[in-house]
Amino acid sequence: MSKGERATRSEQCPAITFNVNGEIRIVNVPPMKRLLDVLREDLHLTGTKEGCGEGECGSCSVRMNGELVNSCLVPVLQAEGAEIQTVEGLALHGDLHPLQKAFLEHGGAQCGICTPGMLMAAAQLLDQNPHPGIVQIREALAGNLCRCTGFIRIFESVAEATKLANAHLATESTSGQLRDARREVPHAR
Amino acid sequence: MRGNAATHDLIAPGELGAVLELLAAEPGVWTPIAGGTELMVAFAAGRLTAPKLVNLWGIPDLRAIEVTPQSVVIGAAATFLDLRRHAVIASDLPLLAKAASWIGSIANQGRATLGGNLVNGSPAADSSPALLAYDAEIEMISVRGRRRVPYSAFHTAYKCNCLAPDELLYSIHIPRRFAQHTQYLRKVGTRRAMAIAKVALGATALVENGVIREIRLGAASLAPFPMRLLQTETALLGQPISRDTIQSARRALLTEMKPIDDIRSTAEYRLRVAANLLDEFLLQLRHRGSET
Numbered sequence: 402m403s404k405g406e407r408a409t410r411s412e413q414c415p416a417i418t419f420n421v422n423g424e425i426r427i428v429n430v431p432p433m434k435r436l437l438d439v440l441r442e443d444l445h446l447t448g449t450k451e452g453c454g455e456g457e458c459g460s461c462s463v464r465m466n467g468e469l470v471n472s473c474l475v476p477v478l479q480a481e482g483a484e485i486q487t488v489e490g491l492a493l494h495g496d497l498h499p500l501q502k503a504f505l506e507h508g509g510a511q512c513g514i515c516t517p518g519m520l521m522a523a524a525q526l527l528d529q530n531p532h533p534g535i536v537q538i539r540e541a542l543a544g545n546l547c548r549c550t551g552f553i554r555i556f557e558s559v560a561e562a563t564k565l566a567n568a569h570l571a572t573e574s575t576s577g578q579l580r581d582a583r584r585e586v587p588h589a590r
Numbered sequence: 591m592r593g594n595a596a597t598h599d600l601i602a603p604g605e606l607g608a609v610l611e612l613l614a615a616e617p618g619v620w621t622p623i624a625g626g627t628e629l630m631v632a633f634a635a636g637r638l639t640a641p642k643l644v645n646l647w648g649i650p651d652l653r654a655i656e657v658t659p660q661s662v663v664i665g666a667a668a669t670f671l672d673l674r675r676h677a678v679i680a681s682d683l684p685l686l687a688k689a690a691s692w693i694g695s696i697a698n699q700g701r702a703t704l705g706g707n708l709v710n711g712s713p714a715a716d717s718s719p720a721l722l723a724y725d726a727e728i729e730m731i732s733v734r735g736r737r738r739v740p741y742s743a744f745h746t747a748y749k750c751n752c753l754a755p756d757e758l759l760y761s762i763h764i765p766r767r768f769a770q771h772t773q774y775l776r777k778v779g780t781r782r783a784m785a786i787a788k789v790a791l792g793a794t795a796l797v798e799n800g801v802i803r804e805i806r807l808g809a810a811s812l813a814p815f816p817m818r819l820l821q822t823e824t825a826l827l828g829q830p831i832s833r834d835t836i837q838s839a840r841r842a843l844l845t846e847m848k849p850i851d852d853i854r855s856t857a858e859y860r861l862r863v864a865a866n867l868l869d870e871f872l873l874q875l876r877h878r879g880s881e882t
Binding site for chain 1 (some may be wrong): 593596598599600601602623625626627630631633634635644645647649671694695696698700701860864
């Protein structure tokens with residue numbers, strides 16, 4: 402948010418523009434409103450969950466400008482001009498992301514509250530490191546708490562998704578760009 | 591009670607100069623916010639008392655990391671992921687790279703800033719022991735100009751620092767002269783991820799001809815703010831690393847530090863562990879000294 406002309410005040414509820422899952426969205430909300438609440442309440446993207454509300458549990462993880470963030474800790478004004486990807490943006494045209502398929506097939510989800518955050522943290526990992534080992538998977542998901550699965554099935558799901566995606570990713574560039582990454586990850590069986 | 595976004599103002603003047611003008615015009619009125627990993631937690635819980643906030647996130651001047659032959663200068667709003675990804679920090683300042691990896695989770699590291707960690711002033715701040723061990727300096731900026739203080743003089747009391755109401759923390763200067771030093775950093779917390787330190791110790795030291803020529807010990811969670819263990823350092827300077835030296839350093843540490851009991855640990859445990867960490871470092875130092 403380096404645009405100096407966009408000085409804004411909450412009493413006016415400035416128009417804040419950003420890109421969510423490839424679509425330009427404009428919201429008129431108080432600038433301190435949490436990105437989490439804007440996604441859920443104003444944009445009705447309820448895939449992103451609130452867990453602790455203090456950056457400990459990772460349930461509200463989304464990607465903003467190519468980095469994983471806890472959306473409960475982002476005042477929406479700081480999302481001005483940003484590219485945001487939520488769990489709703491993982492599947493393309495109804496075809497599940499390899500991570501989503503792997504979570505389904507390997508029991509990576511139980512109650513489901515942590516799952517969107519787990520998926521986004523795992524998607525971030527694969528974007529940064531297409532060949533993660535178990536140590537990297539554990540570190541990447543260390544900020545995402547699950548109280549059902551005991552984590553093992555989640556780690557296994559991510560490892561399986563890595564294999565699935567790598568067969569295709571190996572031949573493509575991994576630019577680290579959010580939009581590119583979404584398109585690069587193949588969805589074919 | 592939960593925070594209400596409509597009761598807080600947040601503005602984004604954009605350029606650093608415009609932020610400084612705002613702070614100068616209304617000193618003490620505007621609370622800077624960068625990655626929000628502290629302030630947004632307080633906000634969500636309804637504990638954020640600041641009615642007016644000014645955005646620092648996305649100001650390029652504040653996020654730059656500059657390397658000169660003498661030093662690494664880190665913009666106050668550089669994130670801990672920025673630090674972890676920086677090749678010179680990884681090679682020359684491994685303690686800082688390690689501390690950066692301790693900060694919360696990846697999501698926290700991508701938002702939390704080094705300057706924010708220092709201004710927040712937690713006694714348990716993860717980055718502080720490394721910065722104290724590396725003899726870092728803090729550069730502050732306002733419309734009146736810039737000034738520098740040693741990091742060891744930045745914190746003045748629990749959650750207090752020497753920033754004037756119109757000043758921002760601008761950058762952190764770390765000299766690149768520790769390649770020959772033995773370097774040490776260890777944090778003791780409840781678990782490896784996401785845990786706040788019960789106690790942490792950072793250290794750099796140089797041994798010449800069997801005696802300690804230079805030593806810096808930085809501790810977290812042993813005092814109201816992160817601080818150097820100056821009396822312990824004095825007990826070690828100019829000494830050979832003998833059993834007697836180690837014993838007197840332990841005594842100095844146990845005398846000079848007055849930790850507290852709190853939700854994370856007890857004073858007794860903190861002191862005992864801190865002294866053990868000091869032992870561990872001194873044994874490493876002796877081992878390395880005997881090799882050269």
